[in-house]
Amino acid sequence: MPRRFRLCLLLLGAAVVAACAQRPPAPPTAPEIAVDGGRLRGERGDGVEVFRGIPFAAPPVGGNRWRAPQPVTPWQGVREATAFGPDCMQLPFPGDAAPLGVTPAEDCLYLNVWRPPAADAAALPVLVWIYGGGYVNGGASPAVYDGSAFARDGVILVSFNYRVGRFGFFAHPALSAAAEGPLGNYGHMDQIAALQWVRRNIAAFGGDPGNVTVFGESAGGGSVLNLAIAPPAQGLFRRMAVMSGGGRSLMGPLRDLDIDRPGLPSAETVGMNFARGVGIAGTGPEALRALRALPAERVRGDLNLGSLMAAPAVAPTWAGGPFRDGPVVAATPEEAYAVRQAPLPVLIGSTSADIGFAFAADMEALFAPFGDAAARARALYDPDGSGDLRAVAARVGMDRTMTEPARYIAGRTTAAGGAAWLYRFGYVAEALRDRVPGAPHASEIPYVFQTLDARDGPAPSADDRAMAAAVHGYFVSFARDGDPDRAGLPHWPRYDAQQHALLEFGRTGAVTAGPDPWTERLDLIEAQAEAVSRDVD
Incomplete structure (x- = not known):
């Protein structure tokens, strides 16, 4: 083959390669699946x-x-x-x-x-x-x-x-x-x-x-x-x-x-x-x-x-x-x-400023259901003596509606020989910490899904994203292995009724495991709940 002809072929090949490099990649093939109603075409x-x-x-x-x-x-x-x-x-x-x-x-x-x-x-x-x-x-x-x-x-x-x-x-x-x-x-x-x-x-x-x-x-x-x-x-x-x-x-x-x-x-x-x-x-x-x-x-x-x-x-x-x-x-x-004798393994918890209901005309009426423990309950729920009925009732209502019931399910699961992991999500997005006292109801969802960018408001900070990576990682491990604990993240112990161990996602980003700091007040809610149950029976 003459040298000039070989050179032309090389130049033509280089031109083809360059043209292909400039051409946008072909769109991915849409995936198809057969289910019991027929075939589906999704997207990739x-x-x-x-x-x-x-x-x-x-x-x-x-x-x-x-x-x-x-x-x-x-x-x-x-x-x-x-x-x-x-x-x-x-x-x-x-x-x-x-x-x-x-x-x-x-x-x-x-x-x-x-x-x-x-x-x-x-x-x-x-x-x-x-x-x-x-x-x-x-x-x-x-x-x-x-x-x-x-x-x-x-x-x-x-x-x-x-x-x-x-x-x-x-x-x-x-x-x-x-x-x-x-x-x-x-x-x-x-x-x-x-x-x-x-x-x-x-x-x-x-x-x-x-x-x-x-x-x-x-x-x-x-x-x-x-x-x-x-x-x-x-x-x-x-x-x-x-x-x-x-x-x-x-x-x-x-x-x-x-x-x-x-x-x-x-x-x-x-x-x-x-x-x-x-x-x-x-x-x-x-x-x-x-x-x-x-x-x-x-x-x-x-x-x-x-x-x-x-x-x-x-x-x-x-x-x-x-x-x-x-x-x-x-x-x-x-x-x-x-x-129940054979409960399913459960990961369960609530937020630090969760929703709850406690209707009362005044502080006396709010704490009257605690009976002989009313004074101690008031000291625990209003430690500063603020007398702010709305704020204190929100804390009591939260514990009655969400916090203690989550602990109850974890405790009953463990008592029946099952596995339970208890958490409290208290993390507050960095941009909101100067005006939000705790983590509101549903605020953990975008952290679990790692969808912080879908929320309204300021862009997530590096700390926000780190918290999302941790929370999401625990849920991935639980779905994959049946245990949320995973390498590279703080240890999440199983719940036990003696220590009331839980994993706490802290307000500013600390993730710590240990005895529940709210144990005493939740014990009072538990006693009240058991009394109500006995009255119903």
């Missing part, structure tokens, strides 16, 4: 694969309103799974720490999966997230619930929607008479249906159906506790994490489906109150048809977290969330854990 990017808006039950509309979740109708071809389905019908709550990313609708039973790329052959641990919102708000679409960080760390994250408000927790004699299946707690039935979908399908995404951890915050945490003792949910998950999810019944006894009690009307009575308010009388098939024909906005009404706090008059037409129905909710977690 930023080191993860995401499948959004996957139907796990038929739309709960028309004749499916107030019915247990019904099977999905299979689809033909490949379904695009790149956008969230609608969040469940609700009136969004202004100021929500997790604002919805899509418009709510009654057709809402969709779930989402984040996974590492090309995870088909692996048996990866699975985390299933249940959002909070007081059983009247919430959805899977908020940006702070993005599962990418978990997927990058080798954990598949599943989130899903469940019916809230009167769509999710509702009873009426006409529904009972129709005998269409389990009654009342439709939101919990949705949660169980989503977990059943995970059991059937998660292996196709590379997940291990035998290594599923369910976690949730607030009403989501309360849901996790209810699912742990619900007969239809048994065997669907291996362990649980409960964030500010309660565990006691100090807010009052559980409402019954169809039994009116003094001062506590049944869920059916509450449903009839609502029906009368929208002009529907009777308890037969005509009433049921009329209820199911109501526009979704009419069923929703003005119900949300704001209206519940500002207008207690809504209470006669709202069941308040889960109630005792028998097949799904047969007892409170407190009742069940008092006798």
Whole structure:
């Protein structure tokens, strides 16, 4: 080959290489998965694969309103799974720490999966997230619930929607008479249906159906506790994490489906109150048809977290969330854990300035329920003698509603031979420390998910990101190994009833393990709770 011809070929090859170098890379091939409804096409990017808006039950509309979740109708071809389905019908709550990313609708039973790329052959641990919102708000679409960080760390994250408000927790004699299946707690039935979908399908995404951890915050945490003792949910998950999810019944006894009690009307009575308010009388098939024909906005009404706090008059037409129905909710977690012999491993805790309720006209009334320990309780809850009823009642209410109940669940789990890890999240973002005394309710969520950039407000500091890396790392370890303790992070001991050991995420970033500094005041709350329980018995 002549030298000049070889030189031309070399120059041509160099030109081709240069042109290719300037050409943008080809877009990644969209991942496809087959599930029991058909094929799905997700999207790949930023080191993860995401499948959004996957139907796990038929739309709960028309004749499916107030019915247990019904099977999905299979689809033909490949379904695009790149956008969230609608969040469940609700009136969004202004100021929500997790604002919805899509418009709510009654057709809402969709779930989402984040996974590492090309995870088909692996048996990866699975985390299933249940959002909070007081059983009247919430959805899977908020940006702070993005599962990418978990997927990058080798954990598949599943989130899903469940019916809230009167769509999710509702009873009426006409529904009972129709005998269409389990009654009342439709939101919990949705949660169980989503977990059943995970059991059937998660292996196709590379997940291990035998290594599923369910976690949730607030009403989501309360849901996790209810699912742990619900007969239809048994065997669907291996362990649980409960964030500010309660565990006691100090807010009052559980409402019954169809039994009116003094001062506590049944869920059916509450449903009839609502029906009368929208002009529907009777308890037969005509009433049921009329209820199911109501526009979704009419069923929703003005119900949300704001209206519940500002207008207690809504209470006669709202069941308040889960109630005792028998097949799904047969007892409170407190009742069940008092006798439970084989509890699931649990990671559980609350925040240092958590939500709580303690209604009293003055300080004397606030501490009177402590009986002979009233003076000691007052000294513990108001050590400076401020006499600030609102601030002191908030601390008492927090301990009654969240702090001590978390300790109760950890203690009962340990007493029954199970494993429990207790925490208190007190970290306050660096930009907020001069005006926020403690970590508010739900403030740990973006740290758990490592989604600090999704929050409103100042950009996260280096300390904020370090705290998020630590908290997230513990949850990854718990999902993967069943123990949150991990190398490179402060040791997280198991809970024990003698030391009341917990891991504390401190206000300014220290992470320390040791005896609970609030032990004495929580002991007083425990004694009060046990006295209430004896009175009820």
